Amino acid sequence: MPKKSIYHDYQPSTLLDQKTDSGSYYFIFYHNKLLINRHNNDIPFLKNLNQLPAEALRQIYMGQLRGSPCFVVEIESSFELSSLSFIDLKELYSILEYDIYLLAGRAIQIINWDKNHQFCGKCGSSTRTMEGEMAKICPDCGHFNYPRLxxxxxxxxxxxxxxxxxxxxxxxxxxxxxxxxxxxxxxxxxxxxxxxxxxxxxxxxxxxxxxxxxxxxxxxxxxxxxxxxxxxxxxxxxxxxxxxxxxxxxxxxxxxxxxxxxxxxxxxxxxxxxxx
Known part of the structure; x- marks a missing residue:
């Protein structure tokens, strides 16, 4: 049976062009472990991060998942709740739906790319994220960095x-x-x-x-x-x-x-x- 594509329920984007009161999907990482809702074996669907006892170090909009906004977040410290657990991504093969697992892989690469390219590798200056594109640009020398494979x-x-x-x-x-x-x-x-x-x-x-x-x-x-x-x-x-x-x-x-x-x-x- 053919596997589901990452784009089955997901539309990538870097610009949040709509607001919603119903909530958003959050790929939340702490030390490269993903937060999973154990009740439904899915990622959390929240109105905002204030619903969790966590502070975001960085948060990036990734597009729409199942018609709702989705974000990837790195948090500062771990926490424990009855229904939520942080699990290593390699252990989630048999837990997450296949297309969600693929999207989690995209999410962890994006968050690590953002973390590892805060400074220009060419001249050392602080970088900024380009609007409308998944790219980092150095305002001093113009050097670009994209997520790389x-x-x-x-x-x-x-x-x-x-x-x-x-x-x-x-x-x-x-x-x-x-x-x-x-x-x-x-x-x-x-x-x-x-x-x-x-x-x-x-x-x-x-x-x-x-x-x-x-x-x-x-x-x-x-x-x-x-x-x-x-x-x-x-x-x-x-x-x-x-x-x-x-x-x-x-x-x-x-x-x-x-x-x-x-x-x-x-x-x-x-x-x-x-x-x-």
């Missing part, structure tokens, strides 16, 4: 009826997953796939094909998925990011990432295609 690739490599999976040196170290990495300056996405596979597991691949993409706000990436076929070489892990790698048949894959992630989609694609 760091593209990354992730690849399902198949050899006959087996999938290459690797165990990383970080995160959950007993779990095998797909090889991924950031795109470097001057290379194409396909070249990034070839380089990452060569660097991390010492293999050459062929028939690289685009699979799909996914916003990945950890912290500001766009994950681009590919499939590829083994060409030549023996597995030789780099020992820095990858500590082990081997070929898995579909029946041998036990722990799978959530299918909401593109990693999970790629693994499900392999299992569906190569299961006996």
């Amino acid at each position: 760091s593209p990354a690739i992730i690849t399902a490599i198949v050899k006959e009826d087996k999938l290459l999976m690797a165990r990383h040196t970080y995160g959950i170290t007993n779990r095998y997953g797909l090889v991924a990495g950031f795109v470097e300056a001057g290379e194409t996405l396909e070249e990034a796939v070839q380089r990452e596979i060569s660097e991390e597991v010492g293999l050459k691949i062929k028939n690289i094909k685009y699979f799909g993409s996914q916003p990945w706000p950890y912290p500001n990436s766009l994950m681009v998925g590919f499939t590829a076929e083994y060409h030549e070489g023996e597995i030789k892990v780099d020992g820095k990011e990858i500590e082990d790698a081997r070929w898995f048949r579909a029946s041998e894959i036990q722990k799978r990432p959530s299918s909401i992630s593109i990693s999970g989609e790629l693994i499900e694609w392999f299992i569906d295609k190569y299961s006996c």
